[in-house]
Amino acid sequence: MSVEMFIQHFLNALTLGSLYGLIAIGYTMVYGILRLINFAHGDIFMLGAYFVFWGGALFRLPWFLSVVVAILFTALCGITVDRVAYRPLREAPRISALISSIGVSFFIQNLSIVTFTAIPRAVHVPQWLGQVHLIGKVRLLPLAIVVPIVSLLLTSGLLWVVYRTKPGLAMRAISKDIETTRLMGVPVNRIIAITFGLGSALAAASGIMWALRYPQIHPFMGVIPGFKAFIAAVLGGIGSIQGAVLGGLLLGFIEIMIIAFFPGLSGYRDAFAFVLLIVILLIRPSGLMGEKLEEKV
Amino acid sequence: MYESRTKRLNVAAVALLGFFLWWAQGNLDGYKIQILNLVAINIILALSLNLIYGFTGLFSLGHAGFMAIGAYVSSLLILPAAQKEMIFLLEPLVWPLSVLQAPFFVAVLAGGVAAALFGLLISLPVLRLGGDYLGIATLGFAEIVRVVANNLSGITNGALGLKGIPNHANIWWNYGWCLFTLYFIARLVNSNFGNVLKAIRDDETAARAMGIDVLRCKVVSFSIGAFFAGVGGALMASLLTTIDPKMFLFLLTFNVLMIVVAGGLGSLSGTVIAGVVITVLLEWLRFVENPVTIGSFHIPGIPGMRMVIFSMALLFIILFRREGIMGMREITWNGIIGVCRRKGEKDRD
Amino acid sequence: MTERETALETQGVTMRFGGLTALHDFSIRVHRGSIVGLIGPNGAGKTTCFNVMTGFYRPTEGKVLFEGRDLTAKGPHEVCREGIARTFQNIRLFSNETVLQNVMIGCHVRTPLNWWETPLPFGVGAKKEKEIREKAYHLLEEVELAHLADECAASLPYGAQRRLEIARALATEPRFLLLDEPAAGMNPQESQKLMAFIRHIRERFNLTVMFIEHDMKVVMGVCEYIWVLDYGVLIAEGAPKEIQADPRVIEAYLGEEAVADA
Numbered sequence: 001m002s003v004e005m006f007i008q009h010f011l012n013a014l015t016l017g018s019l020y021g022l023i024a025i026g027y028t029m030v031y032g033i034l035r036l037i038n039f040a041h042g043d044i045f046m047l048g049a050y051f052v053f054w055g056g057a058l059f060r061l062p063w064f065l066s067v068v069v070a071i072l073f074t075a076l077c078g079i080t081v082d083r084v085a086y087r088p089l090r091e092a093p094r095i096s097a098l099i100s101s102i103g104v105s106f107f108i109q110n111l112s113i114v115t116f117t118a119i120p121r122a123v124h125v126p127q128w129l130g131q132v133h134l135i136g137k138v139r140l141l142p143l144a145i146v147v148p149i150v151s152l153l154l155t156s157g158l159l160w161v162v163y164r165t166k167p168g169l170a171m172r173a174i175s176k177d178i179e180t181t182r183l184m185g186v187p188v189n190r191i192i193a194i195t196f197g198l199g200s201a202l203a204a205a206s207g208i209m210w211a212l213r214y215p216q217i218h219p220f221m222g223v224i225p226g227f228k229a230f231i232a233a234v235l236g237g238i239g240s241i242q243g244a245v246l247g248g249l250l251l252g253f254i255e256i257m258i259i260a261f262f263p264g265l266s267g268y269r270d271a272f273a274f275v276l277l278i279v280i281l282l283i284r285p286s287g288l289m290g291e292k293l294e295e296k297v
Numbered sequence: 298m299y300e301s302r303t304k305r306l307n308v309a310a311v312a313l314l315g316f317f318l319w320w321a322q323g324n325l326d327g328y329k330i331q332i333l334n335l336v337a338i339n340i341i342l343a344l345s346l347n348l349i350y351g352f353t354g355l356f357s358l359g360h361a362g363f364m365a366i367g368a369y370v371s372s373l374l375i376l377p378a379a380q381k382e383m384i385f386l387l388e389p390l391v392w393p394l395s396v397l398q399a400p401f402f403v404a405v406l407a408g409g410v411a412a413a414l415f416g417l418l419i420s421l422p423v424l425r426l427g428g429d430y431l432g433i434a435t436l437g438f439a440e441i442v443r444v445v446a447n448n449l450s451g452i453t454n455g456a457l458g459l460k461g462i463p464n465h466a467n468i469w470w471n472y473g474w475c476l477f478t479l480y481f482i483a484r485l486v487n488s489n490f491g492n493v494l495k496a497i498r499d500d501e502t503a504a505r506a507m508g509i510d511v512l513r514c515k516v517v518s519f520s521i522g523a524f525f526a527g528v529g530g531a532l533m534a535s536l537l538t539t540i541d542p543k544m545f546l547f548l549l550t551f552n553v554l555m556i557v558v559a560g561g562l563g564s565l566s567g568t569v570i571a572g573v574v575i576t577v578l579l580e581w582l583r584f585v586e587n588p589v590t591i592g593s594f595h596i597p598g599i600p601g602m603r604m605v606i607f608s609m610a611l612l613f614i615i616l617f618r619r620e621g622i623m624g625m626r627e628i629t630w631n632g633i634i635g636v637c638r639r640k641g642e643k644d645r646d
Numbered sequence: 647m648t649e650r651e652t653a654l655e656t657q658g659v660t661m662r663f664g665g666l667t668a669l670h671d672f673s674i675r676v677h678r679g680s681i682v683g684l685i686g687p688n689g690a691g692k693t694t695c696f697n698v699m700t701g702f703y704r705p706t707e708g709k710v711l712f713e714g715r716d717l718t719a720k721g722p723h724e725v726c727r728e729g730i731a732r733t734f735q736n737i738r739l740f741s742n743e744t745v746l747q748n749v750m751i752g753c754h755v756r757t758p759l760n761w762w763e764t765p766l767p768f769g770v771g772a773k774k775e776k777e778i779r780e781k782a783y784h785l786l787e788e789v790e791l792a793h794l795a796d797e798c799a800a801s802l803p804y805g806a807q808r809r810l811e812i813a814r815a816l817a818t819e820p821r822f823l824l825l826d827e828p829a830a831g832m833n834p835q836e837s838q839k840l841m842a843f844i845r846h847i848r849e850r851f852n853l854t855v856m857f858i859e860h861d862m863k864v865v866m867g868v869c870e871y872i873w874v875l876d877y878g879v880l881i882a883e884g885a886p887k888e889i890q891a892d893p894r895v896i897e898a899y900l901g902e903e904a905v906a907d908a
Contacts, residue, residue, distance in 0.1 A: 035429075036429075037429050037432070037433060085612060085616070088616050089615070089616070092619060094428060094429065095356050095428065095429065095432075096615055096619055098356070098429050098432065099554065099558060099611070099615050100612060100615045100616065102551060102554070102611075103608045103609075103611040103612040103615060104608075104612065106548070106551060106604055106607075106608035106611075107605060107608040107609060107612065109604075110601040110602075110603075110604035110605040110608060111601070111605050112601075113600055113601030113604075114599055114600070114601040114602055114605055117600070118600060118601065219601075223547075227436075227437075227440070230433065231437075234433075267444075267447065267448040268444055268445070268448055270440065270444050271440065271441045271444035271445065273437075274437035274438070274440050274441050275437075275441060277433065277434065277437050278419075278422070278423065278434055278437055278438070281423075281426055281430060281434055282422050282425075285426070285430070480765065481765045484764045484765040484771075485761060485764050485765060488759055488764040488771065488775055489750050489751070489753070489754060489759045489774075489775055489778050490754075490759045490760070490761050490764055491764075492740075492743060492747045492750055492751050492754075493751055493754050495740065495742065495743055495747075496740045496743070496751045499740040499741060499742055499743070500738050500739075500740060500741075502702075502734075502738065503734065503738035503739070503740065504740075504751070505702075505721070505722035505723050505726075506700060506702075506722050506726060506731070506732050506734070506738075506815075507723075507726060507731075507751055507752050507754070507755065507814065507815075507817075507818055508722075508723045508726030508727050508731075508752075508754070508755030508756075508818050509723055509751070509754055509755065510723050511723065517761050521761065563742075625742060
C-alpha cells in the first residue's frame with residue numbers, strides 16, 4: 001500500500017471513529033448513570049440528521065442556524081424519551097427499561113417513516129465543506145479535518161461540564177450511588193434529564209456530520225451506527241467518556257484498516273464490530289478504561 | 298384423579314383443535330389460512346424465547362439468528378436439485394448441499410438441530426455474561442449470522458436469498474410442531490428441571506449454593522430454545538417459500554419478544570394467547586398501510602403506521618402492565634373447573 | 647475437647663479485595679458432629695469466611711479442606727456436591743416458587759432430573775420426579791412446614807422462611823451445614839426453639855453445624871466451640887465459657903473503655 005493510500009484510509013478512519021465516539025458518549029453516560037443500554041440512541045442520532053435537513057430544505061434556515069436548532073430539538077427529543085419511557089421504570093427490573101428502549105427505537109424509526117417517508121434523501125453539502133482538494137495524490141475533503149476537530153471540541157466541552165460544573169458533579173455522584181445522591185438532596189431526575197439532553201445533543205452533532213460526510217439520510221440510518229457506537233462504548237469501558245471516544249476511534253480504525261488491507265472482507269464489514277464485542281466481553285468485560293464491577297454475594 | 302382428568306381434557310382440546318383446523322381448511326380462504334399458519338409458527342418462536350428468557354432469565358435477542366440458521370438449513374434440504382441450480386446465479390451451491398435431499402420432517406428437524414448446535418457453540422462463552430450484556434452479545438450473534446448469510450454466496454445465495462422453496466409447511470405440520478413444542482416445553486418447565494431453571498432466574502447465587510451447575514443448566518435451556526427457534530424458522534421458510542438475509546433483521550426478534558412480554562414472562566398459556574392475539578392484530582393492522590376508499594373519500598395508506606402502533610402497544614404494556622396478560626400464572630384445567638364451579642354455586646345462591 | 651475426626655479445616659486462609667484484607671491467616675479445625683459458632687462484630691469478615699468455605703470466593707492465600715479433600719479451587723456447586731450446604735444472612739429463597747418447589751430444587755444435586763427425561767411419556771422422568779417430590783415433602787414435615795407446601799415461598803412469615811431455607815439446604819444431603827445468622831430478627835421464644843431445632847437436625851441428619859450469630863444467648867446456649875473474628879483476624883477461640891471470659895473478645899465487642907471499667 002502506498003503512503004498516499006494509507007493517509008487516505010487514515011483520514012477516513014479518523015472521521016468515522018470520531019463520529020462513532022460522539023455517539024458512544026451518549027451510551028456511556030446513560031449506562032454509567034442508569035445501567036441502561038439506550039437502544040433508542042441510534043435513532044436519536046438519525047433524528048439530528050433529519051432535523052438539520054428539514055431546517056435547510058423546508059424552512060430555508062441558514063445552515064448554522066439549522067444546525068443549532070436541530071441540536072436543540074434532538075436534545076429535547078432525548079429528554080422526552082427519558083421522561084416518557086424510562087423514568088416510570090426506574091424502580092423496575094433493569095431489563096424492563098431495556099425492552100422499553102427497544103420499543104422506543106422502533107417507534108422513532110417507524111414514526112420517521114410515517115412523517116419523513118422511507119425514501120433516502122440527499123443532503124446538501126456546503127461548497128466549502130464538500131470541495132475535494134488534491135494535495136499530492138491525497139484527496140482531501142475539508143470534512144475529514146472538520147469532523148475530528150469539531151468532535152474534539154465537543155468532547156472537551158462535555159468533559160468540562162462533567163468535571164468542572166455542579167451538574168457534572170451530580171452526574172458523577174449518581175453514577176456512583178443513585179440512592180445516596182438522592183438523599184443528599186440532588187434533584188436526580190433533573191440531572192438524568194440533563195444527561196440525556198447532553199448525550200442526545202452530541203448524537204445530533206454526530207448525525208449532522210454523518211449526513212454531510214456520507215450524504216444520504218433515511219429512517220434506518222441510525223441502527224447500525226448505533227449498535228457500533230454502543231460496542232465502542234463497551235470497548236472503551238462503559239461509564240468512561242474518554243473511553244467512549246477512544247473506543248469509537250479504535251473501532252473506526254479497525255473497520256477501515258481491515259477493509260483497506262483485506263478488501264475481500266468488505267462484505268463482512270458490519271460484522272467486525274459484533275465479533276469484536278463478543279471477544280471483549282469474554283476477555284475484558286470492563287473494557288479498556290472501565291472499572292471492574294463485582295457482584296456481591 | 299386430577300391427573301387423569303387433565304390428561305383427558307388435554308386430549309379433548311387437541312381433538313377440538315384438530316376439528317377446527319379441518320373445518321378451517323375446507324372453509325377459510327387462503328389469506329386466513331396463512332394467518333392461522335403464522336399463529337402456529339409465532340407461538341413456537343415465542344414459547345422458545347419464553348423458555349430462555351421467561352423461565353431461565355436469560356435475556357436473549359438472538360432469535361432471528363437461530364431462525365435464519367433453521368430456515369437456511371431446512372430449505373437447502375428440501376429444495377429440488379433443479380431449482381437449486383436455477384437460483385444460484387452468483388456462485389453455484391457447494392457440492393454436498395447441491396445434491397442433498399431430505400423429507401420435510403427430517404429437514405425441519407435438521408434445521409432445529411443446526412440452530413441448537415450454534416446455540417450450544419455460542420452459549421458456552423456468551424452465557425457467562427449476565428443481563429443486558431447477554432442481550433447485546435446474542436443480538437451481535439444474530440447480526441453476524443445475517444452478515445454471513447449475505448456474503449456466503451456458495452451456501453446461502455447471498456443477498457438474492459432462496460426462492461421457490463417447496464411449500465410443505467401446511468396447517469398440519471405447523472400445528473403439529475406447535476403442539477409438540479408446547480408439550481415439550483410445558484413438560485420441561487413443570488418438572489424439577491424446570492424448577493431448577495426458575496431457581497436460576499430468581500436467584501442465581503442461591504441456586505449455585507444449592508449445588509446447581511448454573512452454567513450447564515443455562516446452556517441446556519438456551520440450546521433447547523435455539524432448537525425450537527430453528528424449527529420455527531424452518532417452518533416459516535417453507536410457508537413463505539422465499540427467504541433472504543433481510544428477513545432476519547432485529548425486527549423479527551422484536552416481534553417474538555413482544556409476544557413473550559405481552560403474554561407474561563414465565564407463562565406458557567400467556568404466550569399462546571398473546572401469540573394468537575398479536576399475530577392476528579399485526580395482520581389486521583395492515584389496513585392502516587393500505588389505501589382505503591370509503592364512498593368518494595380516498596384515504597391513502599400510511600407506510601410505517603403499523604409498526605408505530607405496534608411499538609406503542611409494547612411501550613404501553615411495559616409501562617403500565619409489565620407482567621403482561623398472565624404474569625407468571627398459567628391457565629390450567631383445574632383452574633377453569635374451579636372457576637366454573639364457583640360461578641355455578643353463585644348462580645344457585 | 648476430646649480428639650475427634652476433623653470435618654472441615656482451613657489453613658492460613660487470607661482473602662484480599664483490592665487493598666482491603668477481609669480475612670487474614672484464618673486457620674480453624676472443625677470436629678465432625680460438633681456445633682460450632684463464628685462470632686465477631688459487624689464487618690469482621692464472618693460472611694467472607696463462609697463465602698470462602700462454600701466456594702463463592704477463591705481465597706487469595708491458603709486452603710480449605712473438607713474431610714481431607716481440597717475444596718479451594720472448587721466452585722459453589724461443586725462444594726455443595728462435596729457435602730457442604732449453607733443458608734444466607736439475608737434469606738435467599740426462590741420467591742416465585744412454592745415452598746415444596748424450593749426444597750425440590752435443593753434435591754436436584756443428589757437426584758438430578760435430566761432434561762431429556764422430562765418429556766418422555768410414562769417412565770423414568772415421572773418416577774424420579776415422584777421420588778424427589780416425596781423426599782422434599784418429608785423434609786418439609788421435618789421442619790413443620792408440610793401444611794404450607796403449596797404456598798408461595800415469599801408469602802411465608804419470617805421465621806418459617808428461615809426454616810424453609812434450612813430445609814432447602816438439608817435437601818442437598820449435606821454433612822456440613824453453615825448457617826448465616828439463623829436467629830436474626832427472632833424473638834427469645836423463637837430463638838429458643840431454633841436452638842432445639844439446630845440440635846435436632848444435627849442428630850437427625852448426622853451433621854456438623856457451624857453458624858454465624860449475633861444473639862449471644864443462642865451462641866452460648868448451643869455451641870460447643872467458638873471462634874471470634876475481629877477485622878478479619880482470629881482473636882480468640884475456645885469453649886463458650888472461655889470466650890465469655892476473654893478480655894480480647896469483650897474489647898472487640900464493647901471497646902476499650904468497657905474493659906477498663908470492668
